[in-house]
Amino acid sequence: MGLNGILGRIVSERRVYVATGDQTAHARLTPTRQIGLGLLCTALVGWTAFATILVATDAMAPRTADSAILVQGVQQNRIDNLLEERANYAAQAEAARVRYERAAQIMSAQQAQIVGLQTDIAEATRITMEQRDTLDRRQMALVAREDALKVALDQVETLAEDLTLRSDQAEDLGRTVNVLLDGLSRTAQDRNGMAAELAGFASERAALEARATLAEQRQERVVDRLERAVEGSIAELELVFTAAGANIQSMFPTGAGYTGQGGPDVLIHDHDAHGDPSLDRVGLLLNRIADLNARRNALEQMPFAGPVHAAYRQTSSFGTRRDPINGRTRNHNGLDFAAPVGTPLYATGAGEVVTAGRSGAFGNLVRIRHAFGYETLYAHMSRIRVAVGDRVEAGDRIGDMGSTGRSTGSHLHYEVHRDGRPVDPMTYLKAAEDVL
DSSP states (O other), X not given: OOHHHXXXXXXXXXXXXXXXXXXXXXXXXXXXXXXXXXXHHHHHHHHHHHHHHHHHHHHHSOOOHHHHHHXXXXXXXXXXXXXXXXXXXXXXXXXXXXXXXXXXXXXXXXXXXXXXXXXXXXXXXXXXXXXXXXXXXXXXHHHHXXXXXXXXXXXXXXHHHHHHHHOTTOHHHHHHHXXXXXXXXXXXXXXXXXXXXXXXXXXXXXXXXXXXXXXXHHHHHHXXXXXXXXXXXXXXXXXXXXXXXXXXXXXXXXXXXXXXXXXXXXXXXXXXXXXXXXXXXXXXXXXXXXXXXXXXXXXXXXXXXXXXXXXOEEEEOSEEEEOTTTOOXXXXXXXXXXXXXXXXXXXXXXXXXXEEEEOGGGOEEEEEEOSTXXXXXXEEEEEEOOOTTOEEOTTOEEEEEBOOSSOSSSEEEEEEEETTEEEOHHHHHHHHHHHO
16 A cells, blocks of 8 residues: 555545636645645745744844844845745746646546547447347357258268168169268358358348258259169069068068057147158158168078089089989988089078087088078088187188088088078079079
């Protein structure tokens, strides 16, 4: 706390206002200034009183003629000195008054400037707040558009991932997704342009609406192509299952024509009464893609692939034949593929190995359990490369061709069982070959 703060507890600060014409100025008298002026006035009053007493004393004292002349000279000198000091004080007071008036004028001008600056600052603040409110509203509109675009982009990216993961043979689907992603990329570029042109948002509204209409039309065309591609792929896969004699309805109960429905009776709210038909259409498309993926998974698990990928000769078919060892007519529950010893043998579908070892007349045998009640057997191997409990995929190597067990030469005896009964493996090999 300064000296003015300490003295302010005793003497309060004062202001002196001076009116000159149509202008008003004021001077600030701090506590130190007030005490200084008081001391100065007290000194002047004391000095005047002291001088008066001296003069009066000298006047009343008896004097001789010489002393009277001497005293009169001293008094005259004192009077002259007092007059000179008074003239000096008057000159200093006049100079102080002039400086005060100049300071008052300067303070008045500065006060006017301060008032003008405060007015300008208030106006600038008001304009800034209005511009900020306008910018906030435009920014909120842009954020809403960006959120909507991000949702659409996420949906399309999810759709693209599902298609690329499960559709190795659907090249047309890939090209269609690329077209859709290109369209979304252009839409994202348009969004960036919108962010740079916020100042002209109102004037470009009609152009943006027209562009949105074009984007919706483009989306409709893309969805059309996706629907045709997905339905065509599903139809091709169902031809494979039909050719193999599989019951599609039992394998895929939730496919086309499935009528299982239910749920609580919930009223439609006003805001849900008019949904977006394009979103419903995309939802149906996603369901059909799920059906396509289910059929592809089933295709990979059923024994449609060939067990021998190298050159071979089919030496026996499914059905009755003359036994090659004793010559009697016997049932042959599989196919025989002849090739050199060591020829790689492969799983014909995904499944779990349930047998891997020596098994009587079959020799070295591998048996794989597949989905939908199917099993496959691979007999007479020279070497087994899997173990019980292993999970194999279609095309995984499970062993080498040989002539173990009851065999006349190097070959693979291959069987397919459905629900515990042997069926002709050629049915599945032909179905996959003719359709795929």
